[in-house]
Amino acid sequence: MQLEAIVTTPATVGSAISEEEAGALARTTVNLFKAWGLTDLEACILLGGMSARTWARWKEGGIGRIDRDLRTRMAHLMGIHKGLRYLFTEPARGYAWIRKPNATFGGQSALDLMLRGEISDLAAMREWLDAERGAW
Numbered sequence: 001m002q003l004e005a006i007v008t009t010p011a012t013v014g015s016a017i018s019e020e021e022a023g024a025l026a027r028t029t030v031n032l033f034k035a036w037g038l039t040d041l042e043a044c045i046l047l048g049g050m051s052a053r054t055w056a057r058w059k060e061g062g063i064g065r066i067d068r069d070l071r072t073r074m075a076h077l078m079g080i081h082k083g084l085r086y087l088f089t090e091p092a093r094g095y096a097w098i099r100k101p102n103a104t105f106g107g108q109s110a111l112d113l114m115l116r117g118e119i120s121d122l123a124a125m126r127e128w129l130d131a132e133r134g135a136w
Contacts, residue, residue: 017075022066025074030058032081035095036111045117048073069119076122080110083129 017025033043044050048069050058057064066074084094098111105113114121 017071019066022071022074023063025071025078026058026063026066027061029074029077032077035091036098037095038111042111042115045115046073046077046122048119049117073119073122076119076126079126080114080122080129083126083133086133087129 029047033046038046040052040055044052044055047055050070054064081094084097085091088094088097099109101107101109110125114125
């Protein structure tokens with residue numbers, strides 16, 4: 001028996017988010033926050049303390065430079081959105097779930113936990129949703 005070489009495919013995990021992708025993430029984040037019914041203050045907190053002025057520009061379509069931290073935050077938010085879309089067949093239920101008290105979170109909502117403002121809070125929520133839907 002002769003062994004054959006295995007052709008590997010380079011992993012893309014952790015690959016950098018391009019400028020074009022970051023712009024698309026920003027536009028999608030604005031739409032997601034509308035669907036979630038977030039206030040401007042809540043949006044700014046989830047985006048790492050973004051200024052109200054910058055957020056207002058984003059909502060008008062004026063997206064400027066997006067740093068790595070903000071790109072990562074938006075990627076986690078899209079992962080949270082994706083997880084909710086898998087868990088709830090009706091999108092409106094997933095959007096509403098964000099604000100509903102949850103016994104698993106000690107009676108707090110997912111939004112309450114994410115509004116603590118740390119990027120790790122977004123990552124933890126994304127991981128929790130992935131585990132709930134059996135992605136791992």
